[in-house]
Amino acid sequence: MTLAIKDLTHQYNAQEKPLYEHINMSFEPKTLYSIVGQSGSGKTTLLSFLAGLDTPSEGTITLDGENISKYGLTKYRNQKVAIIFQSYNLLNYMTAAQNVSSALSMTKSKHTGDKDYIYATLEKLGINRTLADKNVQQLSGGQQQRVAIARALAVDAKIVIADEPTGNLDEENTQEVIKIFQELAHEVGKTVILVTHEPNVAQAADVQISLKNRQFTIVE
Amino acid sequence: MDFIKRAGLYLRQKIGRTALITLVMSAIMIFVLAGIIIQSAAIQATNSAKNSAGTTVTLSADREKAFASMRKSQSSSSSSSSSSSNAAPAAITMPSVKIKTAEKIAALSNVAGYQYSNSASVNASGFSAVTTSSSSGGGGQGGFGGSSNSGDITISGVSTTAAETNFKSKSYKITSGRGITAADKNTNNVVIESELATSNSLKVGSTIKVKTTDDDAKTYTLNVVGIYKAKTSSSSQGGPNMSDPSNTIYTSYTFAGTVNGDTTSVTSVVYTLTDSSKEKAFTKQAKKLISSSFSLTSSSETYALLMKPMKNVQSFANKIVWIVGIAGTIILALITVLMIRERRHEIGVLMALGESKFKIVLQLFSELFAVLVLSLVIAGVAGNFVGSAVGKQLVSQQTTATQSTSTGAGFGGGGGQQSGGGGGSAPSGAGRSGQTSMTASGSQVSNLKTKISAKSMAELGGLGLGIIAIAVVAGSTPIFRLKPKKILSNE
Secondary structure (H helix, E strand, C coil): CCEEEEEEEECCCCCCCCCEEEEEEEECCCEEEEEEECCCCCHHHHHHHHCCCCCCCEEEEEECCEEHHHHCHHHHHHHCEEEECCCCCCCCCCEHHHHHHHHHHHCCCCCCCCHHHHHHHHHHCCCCHHHHCCEHHHCCHHHHHHHHHHHHHHCCCCEEEEECCCCCCCHHHHHHHHHHHHHHHHHHCCEEEEECCCHHHHHCCCEEEEEECCEEEEEC | CCHHHHHHHHHHHCHHHHHHHHHHHHHHHHHHHHHHHHHHHHHHHHHHHHHHHCCEEEEEECHHHHHHHHHHHHHHHHHHCCCHHHCCCCCCCECCEEHHHHHHHHCCCCEEEEEEEEEEEEEEECCCCCCCCCCCCCCCCCCCCCCCCCCCEEEEEECCHHHCHHHHCCCEEEEEECCCCHHHCCCCEEEEEHHHHHHCCCCCCCEEEEEECCCCCCEEEEEEEEEEEECCCHHHHCCCCCCCHHHEEEEEHHHHHHHHCCCCEECEEEEEECCHHHHHHHHHHHHCCCCCCEEEEECHHHHHHHCHHHHHHHHHHHHHHHHHHHHHHHHHHHHHHHHHHHCHHHHHHHHHCCCCHHHHHHHHHHHHHHHHHHHHHHHHHHHHHHHHHHHHHHHHHHHHHHHHHHHHHHHHHCCCCCECCCCCCCCCHHHHHHHHHHHHHHHHHCCCCCCCCHHHHHHHHHHHHHHHHHHHHHHHHHHHCCCHHHHHHHC
């Protein structure tokens, strides 16, 4: 399942310079990608296009050659992509387990209602049963981030897009999360794209992409 | 987890907010329900009063024609007389209804039953009439009620007391013995008022004597078969020239005819129709059987006046429903819109996770629907109390206004009419019963039975559904117009 950007150009308004110009890139399955760049360079905006959260000024995002806008952005987000937000974006009236369960239900995953699976997925991210049954507002920032990661990992989406997924994690947990992303890509076969400021996270990826001067370059 | 479960989790987690909106919704529902049930009760009371009373048509002498005839004869006698100042004023002759004519009319189709009314005036003999400070003991002096032929006791002759208006409306009630029935025809059986009985130590089984008021006073012995209690005050029976109601003795119409010296006629006949809608047809047919000296008066005009309070209550209740409904819709919709706007971030997250807008709307709707169900239960419990209290207050205000209007009208209409023949003045039975029926049905008007029905709850539920649907659409549409990124980045 190849995700591709074709001739992407985007500017916030006509008076400003474009954020990117005529970008072409593809993202292959079984690969972990990291995107790095200065603040304000448009990394998160790019992720939002790839995740179907927004549409660019010009150009298309395609999945296996089909324009995701034509596919239906809601359907695309529901079935094809799992998103990990920088600010977690958990549903604050639910517990950690309920957040994961909700995502499974929304995407009509084969694991819908499977409590063992839910708790196991959370356990992988260091969220034990006790924490899993707590309202997310009672969890620390790092714990909430891990719940957000678990929510994305639990669903069947072939593409995982993560915006600063380790921003609030300590070194140990960061390493755990990197390992999980690598497993997802190499063993499960997903396309994993993450934006990060952390060099060690960026370097753990199979492909590092640098966003600079309105262009994307692959870092060797 | 589907949207319903999400809705349940939200309501449980945000219990304070849920309680607040439940309170607001319940308050609105209570008043709308109160309006609906008052409206429904008023409609029911109107229909019930109409159905139970039925349409009646009264056959009696045409007073206007009688007065016109009197004025005519007065003017012709004053022109022929050389000393007009010495001429006595002409007497008003009110013709009586022949029983044979009455029976012919009764045989017409659509007549459920008929009641004769015949009146006479006699003097008590061997017992005393009840006197009040406003009563001169006779029929009054001068004016409509007064005449030198008036006695201190009024004989009200009827077919049966049960069909007589005062007894039907329960203003008068038999407290001892029985009332007058068809079997009392051609007898001297009487029913006397309790004050008259008490003041003269009379009871069921006693006999009393009365004398006619003409020069050849005849004495009749009457058998007391029943005692009744008159609930209405004397002032409601007419003007100061009318005797106290305690001095009214009920007998068979035949005895009143005997006293009047005419057993073939009665003062008036009241026909009860089986089908109100055929009243005009009946009146048309009956008019062919009577002369122009008589008139047929329908009760529907009276009922229109009596039902006016109910119509006013109905109209007011309708206004409550509309005003509270509209205001409530606006208030609830605004509150809900604001609450949904506050959940903008959550909506953005759900959209970002790939949830369809339709299911997000269904979640919001489900939450409000649960609140609506709870509010309906609360409204169902409290609505009847509020409706009953407000309804009673409304009816009380309306009834007071109508009774002051009807008492004035009744007084004018209740003046005595004089019939020819022996026995003296005979107050119009129809006029008296007309007054009493106004008062009687006034008591019907005061009984507004509010109750919650499945229909009223369904109406209320429908209104509630409409409110929450509008609120959800109005609140969520502006958010759905945005892309998820915009929603989330603005937060």
